[in-house]
Amino acid sequence: MTWLGWWGSVLNYRAPVRRWVRFVPVSMLVVAVLAVNYPNLADQPASLVLALVAMTALVGIGEELMFRGIGVQVFKRAGLSEGKVALWSSVVFGVVHVSNAFGEGAQAILQAVIVSTSGYFFYLCLRVGGVLLLPMLVHGLWDFSLVSNAVGTDPKASPGMVLPIVLQVVLIVLVIAKRRTVEPPANTGAGAPSAPTAHRTAGH
Numbered sequence: 001m002t003w004l005g006w007w008g009s010v011l012n013y014r015a016p017v018r019r020w021v022r023f024v025p026v027s028m029l030v031v032a033v034l035a036v037n038y039p040n041l042a043d044q045p046a047s048l049v050l051a052l053v054a055m056t057a058l059v060g061i062g063e064e065l066m067f068r069g070i071g072v073q074v075f076k077r078a079g080l081s082e083g084k085v086a087l088w089s090s091v092v093f094g095v096v097h098v099s100n101a102f103g104e105g106a107q108a109i110l111q112a113v114i115v116s117t118s119g120y121f122f123y124l125c126l127r128v129g130g131v132l133l134l135p136m137l138v139h140g141l142w143d144f145s146l147v148s149n150a151v152g153t154d155p156k157a158s159p160g161m162v163l164p165i166v167l168q169v170v171l172i173v174l175v176i177a178k179r180r181t182v183e184p185p186a187n188t189g190a191g192a193p194s195a196p197t198a199h200r201t202a203g204h
Helices: 007-011 019-035 038-042 046-077 082-104 107-129 133-147 159-177
Strands: none
Touching (some): 007 046, 019 107, 019 133, 046 082, 046 107, 046 133, 107 133, 107 159, 133 159
């Protein structure tokens, strides 16, 4: 990305959205914190918990850099609209997870669909924050809360595990209902992201 001069565009994405979209990252962060299986983690060695924190943080950083960073830029620079950038970057995110079928079988297809919707929510986090750091944080904490229910030799799922599922459904319904009001009003001039060439020298 340094050679292409993409670092500035990847790390900072200027495409504002309406205020209601802020509910997406805020709700995901709150639910992720509430869904963590704290009793189960308390039974684990501190080294295991720290390794879990590091692993999920690296997954959040790596996947967001790839899909909401590079992936979004690839589609945006190909001339796609914001709606199609969101769609295709999320679809690719889900398709990559189909590889889990080698270990999990056909259920990996359903997982890929769910991951695609999560990818769209992470994309909205990018739009809300304007920086890649926000979806990285949301993604890492979201994964940490999910994995906290499976770690250990005798994991016991917490009641909070249902919260991410409920929120996922709520967000899907909300986005479908308000999909036409994601972009800011055209007359404000706030809906146009910075031109890709504006960051051509960034990263050097």
